[in-house]
Amino acid sequence: MNENLCMGCMRDKGEEEVCPFCGYSDTSPRFPSYLAPRTVINNRYVVGKVLSYNGESVTYIGYDVIGERKVKVHEYFPDTLVTRGEDGKSVAVNNGRQIQFKAYMSDFIEIAEKLSRMRTLTCITQVFAICYQNNTVYSILEFVEGISLKTYLEKRDVMLTWTETSDLLLPLVKTLAIVHEEGLIHRGISTDSVILSRSKMVKLDGFAISAVRAARTELVAELFPGFSAPEQYSAVSPHGPWTDVYAVCALLYTCVTAAAPPEALIRSNSRPLLPPRERNETVPPRVSQAIIQGLSLSTTERIQNVEELLAKIGGPFQKGAVGSDAPTVSMRAQPPSRRPTSTLPRIPMEAERKQEEKEEKDGGNKRLILWSMGITLPILLVILIFTFWFLFGKDRHKEPEGDTTSIVDSMSENDPFRGESEFHSSSDRSESESSSSQSSEESSESSESKQMHKVANFVGQDYKTVTGNPENQKLYIFDPPEYVYDEQYPEGTITYQSVSEGTEFEKTMSIKFKVSKGSSTVLIPPYEKKTQAEYTAKLDELGIKYTILYRWDSSYPEGYVVGTDHMVGSKYNTQTGGTIEVYVNKAPPANSVD
Incomplete structure (x- = not known):
């Protein structure tokens, strides 16, 4: 065994007394009730520091010297029934506690054996081995490099969308359905027992015997406020798959609302939980309703099993290959086919042949029509252009026969009316030009004297900024505002204006605003x-x-x-x-x- 192996993280710390990776030191104080660091189990597994403990067992970080990997060493050690032997390794059963000790040990071994047979389920912590030593039993578990779901949610510090939550947890929930089929009930599902590995895989950890997950037994109860079902606080209420359904729904509730439900002991039917959808609009109504039903305080009104829960939140559940990350929907294999299948009825062969001939004939007709149009359209276009030029382009270069200029030009120079006619024509043009000029000047003066303005859109802008703007003060008379609560606009923001955007006015306009007091x-x-x-x-x-x-x-x-x-x-x-x-x-x- 490597003497430089750190008993805190199972990494080579070199000659350093304090591990540079985790800060652990061999001189750190420890409880004498637990195994000393560097204790070896089954000549293979080195025991390190304590990771966790409850009324049933103690879990240590460990190292598999043959497999050369980190593991967890899970020791059966019900501290109300036993004490540590004088050798620091063996377990001594207290007087009068032999029956309970052996009964609970049998339950501990049964769980370990069932989990070891489900090693193909990658969403649960794997059991590598079961060792009998020191008058007790050890299960050697997979060590998952990662963080708990609790830590993950605390780092996110924001509620997850339903899509994020379902992608994260539905594989685990589907795996739990298979675990239940094997007769195992977890009873301790919470944000502490769900681990997110570095490879983004979700693992369910923390399986334990039923006695430690219920109140009023010989063992110190390990309950999880907000996640433990109400029947776990009673010594007589039965447990079942519905107990884990409660915890799973509490898990989903926590993810989509960023807060765990209140502890079951202080909940009351007279004050129902707020449905998740009312806090998170990404949660579909059917899912929100299913989560609330799964959190029912009554075991009879609650969703009874995981399959029923999955049908309500993620579609019908069908068991697939056990080795997958999550059960999949099984599909019957289809025979190979040369042509793609169709949902339309099959047309008889003779009818199909006639239909093809008809389509070919229709296609030929369409091609003939298109060819004809391709020739006809250019001809029509040329005709139209020529006609347009003939009617309008020709007259533009030739004076009309009835034009008065031609008539005047054809008169004799001695015509007494010729000069007069020219005079009047020139005079009329001058008067017309003068009148037009005068009208233009008057219009210009009128336009300058009556300059119009349009009301701007102030909704969504800061009230103080708008009313403090000197340009706005020249154009508007601001009436005293009305302050209102508004969920959409921050405090101090204009939510309504009495005059619509685009309304024209000449000099000044009186306007009144509604201003947000913020969300109520x-x-x-x-x-x-x-x-x-x-x-x-x-x-x-x-x-x-x-x-x-x-x-x-x-x-x-x-x-x-x-x-x-x-x-x-x-x-x-x-x-x-x-x-x-x-x-x-x-x-x-x-x-x-x-």
Whole structure:
């Protein structure tokens, strides 16, 4: 084994005491209940630092010295039933806990064996081996280089479109249908257990026995607020595929709304969830309705299985090849054919021959017509040009027979009326030219004295900029504006003008605007790690009406907000919205009865 192998990331750190890649040091403190780094399992798998733990098991980063790859070492270690042996490796079962220890170990092994038989399903974390050692059992899992869906969504910091969400998660959901067929229920699907690999493949991780995913058992429960179904908080309600349906729909809801549903314990039928489509218009109505139905608090009203869910959100599900990333729709192979098939009825051969002859004849007629038109059209065009020139071009160069100039020119020079006629003609032309000139000058003066303006389009512009413009102040008289809430325009933007664009006016125009006060809709702010005073101050700032209710939860500091009846990030209308409930952690009086 490489002595320079870092037990934090399983990379060669050289002679460095602190790993330059992950910052891990062999001198870092550790819990004695867990295996010491560099412990070897089955003479092959080197155990590193602890990655995670729950009431059922501990997961370590590991290294396969034969396969020369990173792995995860998953140790069955129910800490309420066992302790670590004095050798630091073996597992010692507590007195009176042998039956539960063996029963849960049997469940642990069954899950590992079923997953190992489904290694062709690439959307779930693979099980490479199962090892029995140290009075317990280990499953050796695939180590996926990537990030959790939770981290991915936090980095995106924006709700995904339905297309993005379906492309990302539907392959996993289809794979889950096959997992259910094998009798496995996950019970822990959440943004923490879905991993996005560096190759952009989605992996479902975190399978565990049922006892650790339910309240009030001998093991410490591992539940995921917002994703765990309401029956998981009960010791008597049955689990089934519908339990995973709830978690999957919570997953879809989180992606398209950028906020997880409230924890099932604080949800109420009297205050239904806001449908995803009301927050994200890219979600189709049928999908939005299916997600809400999948998040039903009632197990009987909820969508019962993944196949039914897929039919509602992604089309009917049919199981395909198990080795694919996601089940595919199976199709019956078609026999080869020399000619493409058609949906039209087949024409009998004789009728088809006659139809072809008719089409050939019609084609010949069409060609004859086109040929005739090709000859006739140029001839007609020449005739039209000649006619046009004859009627108009000829007269332009020859004076008309009835022209008065010709008559005057034909008179004798001694005609007493000749000079008079010429005089009157010249005089009339002068008067006409003078009158025309005078009319033009008057028109010009009138045009200059009556210059017209057109009303501009001010909608969408900033009110202060428009009214502060000196050019606008010369042309318009601005009446006091009307301020209104408007979802489309930012605060201070003109949303309406009393005079239409293009209206003409001579000197000044009186005009009135409606100006946006901004959106009346705000988003419910996050409450995590906020005291009652801090959170209510934020609500007051946003104009959100609220009421305070006190609840006791030992896992939160007293005086801190633990939830609201409205989902964080959901829309709230400050004009028409009601009062939201804010839940604050507060211990009950010492003499009170729970």
